[in-house]
Amino acid sequence: MVYSKISMVGKNPSKYEQEDIYRMPLLLATIYESARLLPTGPMLQTCSLEHDLSLSTGVTIPAGAVLVVPIQLVQTDDTSWGSDASDFNPY
Incomplete structure (x- = not known):
């Protein structure tokens, strides 16, 4: 196709x-x-800002914290992408 x-x-x-x-x-x-x-890599890793970051969920990320994001889990999360999040669907 x-x-x-x-x-x-x-x-x-x-x-x-x-x-x-x-x-x-x-x-x-x-x-x-x-x-x-x-994804090209399993995780993204970065340091947070110079000041504490308070999220709307009540979680506070301390200044200088190392943040690790599991990319494949985020990109196949069915709460964001739907029940077929693990399926290939370019449409």
Whole structure:
């Protein structure tokens, strides 16, 4: 399906321009969905700000704390993405 969409945009793949990607929304959606389900790394790690950060949930992140985010868990969380969060669905 993606291949047929790419073929419809142009007959000469060596002459594709960067702007052509916007004429191929299914290809772009497939790339984004692949990145969501298969992130390049398992975690993001960063330090918090210079001052304590109070979240609306009542949690306070102390200044200088190391924050670790498990990317794959976040990107397949069914409360954010729906019951089929682990399924590949570029649509």
